[in-house]
Amino acid sequence: MSASVIAQYVMNGAMLGMMYALVAVGFTLFFGVLDIIQFSHGDVVAAGAFAGLAAWTLLTAAGVAAPAVLLLAVVLSAIAVTALLGAVVARFIVLPVKGAPQLNVLLVTLMAGTVLRECLRLFYPGGSQPKLFPALLPTSGWDIGGFHLRFDNVILLVSGALLIAGTHLIITRSRLGLAIRAVAQDEETARTMGIDFRRVVLVTFALGSALAAFAGVIDGLYYNEVFFGMGLLLGVIGFAAAILGGLGNLYGAIVGGFLFAALQTIGAVALPFASAYKDVFAFGVVILLMAIRPTGLIGERASERV
Amino acid sequence: MEELRVENVFTAYDRADVLQDVSLTVERGTITCLLGSNGSGKTTLIRSILGLTPPRRGRILFGGRDLTGLQTHRIVAEGIACIPEGRKVFPRLTVVENLRLGAYLEEDARVIQQHLDRVFATFPRLAERRQQLAGTMSGGEQAMVSIGRGMMSAPKLLMVDEPSLGLSPLFVMENFAVIRRINQQGVTVFLVEQNVHQTLAIAHRGYVLSQGRVVAQGTASELLADEQVRAAYFGSGPPTGRPDGPRRNP
Numbered sequence: 398m399s400a401s402v403i404a405q406y407v408m409n410g411a412m413l414g415m416m417y418a419l420v421a422v423g424f425t426l427f428f429g430v431l432d433i434i435q436f437s438h439g440d441v442v443a444a445g446a447f448a449g450l451a452a453w454t455l456l457t458a459a460g461v462a463a464p465a466v467l468l469l470a471v472v473l474s475a476i477a478v479t480a481l482l483g484a485v486v487a488r489f490i491v492l493p494v495k496g497a498p499q500l501n502v503l504l505v506t507l508m509a510g511t512v513l514r515e516c517l518r519l520f521y522p523g524g525s526q527p528k529l530f531p532a533l534l535p536t537s538g539w540d541i542g543g544f545h546l547r548f549d550n551v552i553l554l555v556s557g558a559l560l561i562a563g564t565h566l567i568i569t570r571s572r573l574g575l576a577i578r579a580v581a582q583d584e585e586t587a588r589t590m591g592i593d594f595r596r597v598v599l600v601t602f603a604l605g606s607a608l609a610a611f612a613g614v615i616d617g618l619y620y621n622e623v624f625f626g627m628g629l630l631l632g633v634i635g636f637a638a639a640i641l642g643g644l645g646n647l648y649g650a651i652v653g654g655f656l657f658a659a660l661q662t663i664g665a666v667a668l669p670f671a672s673a674y675k676d677v678f679a680f681g682v683v684i685l686l687m688a689i690r691p692t693g694l695i696g697e698r699a700s701e702r703v
Numbered sequence: 704m705e706e707l708r709v710e711n712v713f714t715a716y717d718r719a720d721v722l723q724d725v726s727l728t729v730e731r732g733t734i735t736c737l738l739g740s741n742g743s744g745k746t747t748l749i750r751s752i753l754g755l756t757p758p759r760r761g762r763i764l765f766g767g768r769d770l771t772g773l774q775t776h777r778i779v780a781e782g783i784a785c786i787p788e789g790r791k792v793f794p795r796l797t798v799v800e801n802l803r804l805g806a807y808l809e810e811d812a813r814v815i816q817q818h819l820d821r822v823f824a825t826f827p828r829l830a831e832r833r834q835q836l837a838g839t840m841s842g843g844e845q846a847m848v849s850i851g852r853g854m855m856s857a858p859k860l861l862m863v864d865e866p867s868l869g870l871s872p873l874f875v876m877e878n879f880a881v882i883r884r885i886n887q888q889g890v891t892v893f894l895v896e897q898n899v900h901q902t903l904a905i906a907h908r909g910y911v912l913s914q915g916r917v918v919a920q921g922t923a924s925e926l927l928a929d930e931q932v933r934a935a936y937f938g939s940g941p942p943t944g945r946p947d948g949p950r951r952n953p
Contacts, residue, residue: 572807575796575800575803575804575807576804576807578793578795578796578800579793579796579804582793582794582795582796583791583793585755586787586791586793587793587804588755588774588775588776588779589753589755589775589779589784589785589787590779590804590805590807590852591776591779591780591807591808591856592776592804592807593774593776594775594776
């Protein structure tokens with residue numbers, strides 16, 4: 398295998414890893430503040446991608462052609478819609494069942510995800526079919542040896558990394574982040590510090606969902622296609638990545654996301670018979686790793702849970 | 704002038720009333736204590752005042768303002784801070800982060816810094832360990848973090864729940880001295896304790912809680928002289944009336 402082919406695989410893996418990490422960070426944030434699994438998270442991502450697509454469709458119909466304007470509109474509407482959806486899920490689905498067994502929360506969010514997914518299929522024009530997602534980034538690039546490094550991929554990777562770094566700064570440096578970490582560690586004592594618990598939960602859900610919106614947009618821009626069911630696998634993988642890294646741990650989610658993408662890529666390259674088995678291989682290894690490290694790769698003790 | 708007034712409060716977990724018709728007042732500038740044995744409802748009263756377990760009936764007034772039914776963060780914003788039972792430091796936050804949370808509602812960075820300096824002056828040990836995770840500290844050091852955190856908002860009323868719990872006698876003495884000093888700086892203190900003698904040594908007035916009811920009240924010296932207090936404290940049987948001594952609730 399030539400170096401250029403390997404580089405192509407690495408690039409592809411990095412792109413997947415960025416998407417998974419962005420989704421996994423959401424799972425880990427939600428678990429941090431409320432100790433719950435928000436299982437509709439993946440479908441919120443899909444809704445974000447469709448919101449971006451809708452913004453593009455409307456603007457192009459209105460005659461806007463400048464790619465920069467369109468891109469900005471796509472990203473902002475995706476973020477706005479998912480942030481709102483995340484907060485709505487928190488406010489009307491998760492918080493009302495707070496105090497109920499965790500299984501119930503898992504069930505109601507799972508159902509909410511199904512409702513959301515079906516809404517995309519039924520109400521988005523032509524939503525039952527895969528939709529073409531516009532290429533809004535320059536597709537030219539550099540040729541390095543035989544490997545073609547595309548601008549759009551670099552832009553997506555760098556902006557994803559910046560978003561994760563920004564989230565990290567918010568969590569570790571800002572007053573909001575301090576409140577989020579306090580609520581994650583001891584909700585009641587946090588409230589006696591004057592922290593508005595409900596507001597922190599809503600903001601956290603909005604933040605985690607907005608990050609995932611970006612994963613949805615990356616997905617759309619990278620594959621030039623979105624699909625109403627895209628959130629299902631993305632959600633399961635994001636969840637697996639968060640668990641793999643150690644649920645509740647921000648760095649763990651990032652590591653888990655990239656690790657899962659690496660496994661998929663290795664599965665696609667190394668399995669001689671068919672790359673169609675890459676998910677089977679990746680999930681199989683995750684199951685194995687969970688058996689060896691039941692609390693995730695980055696243990697609770699050594700880490701600073703958000 | 705009264706700072707805190709608890710009026711006929713009933714508080715229940717599920718259905719069983721833990722507090723039954725509790726009334727008391729904390730005068731501004733005093734250390735007022737609430738004595739009682741384990742399970743008498745002391746912590747429940749603190750939780751009721753903070754809105755963590757809102758009263759089923761009755762009212763809680765702070766500086767004349769009715770706090771009943773407000774959410775915890777609004778109650779705290781009125782100027783109440785709590786040093787909770789078991790210290791409850793945030794284990795995976797540093798000492799400084801714990802202290803900053805105490806001043807979460809303060810917007811002015813200079814004021815926060817002043818309060819931080821004051822805490823470090825009171826507990827030089829915390830200044831040395833400002834970047835240490837609170838969960839990795841000893842019980843006595845965690846108590847310093849918890850007390851410091853309570854000082855950070857410069858509250859009008861500081862509620863202290865069992866500061867002596869699980870600490871060595873030396874630390875208990877130090878903590879009581881610090882509480883007295885905080886009070887001398889003008890902060891009203893509501894001190895909840897099992898430790899009768901050390902508590903009454905620094906308190907001005909006190910109440911005795913037994914099985915969710917106030918069974919005795921009076922000045923510290925009155926309570927100290929009262930057999931009733933000992934009976935309630937050790938939980939030996941229902942209170943019996945006595946013609947003299949401190950005034951009792953009917």
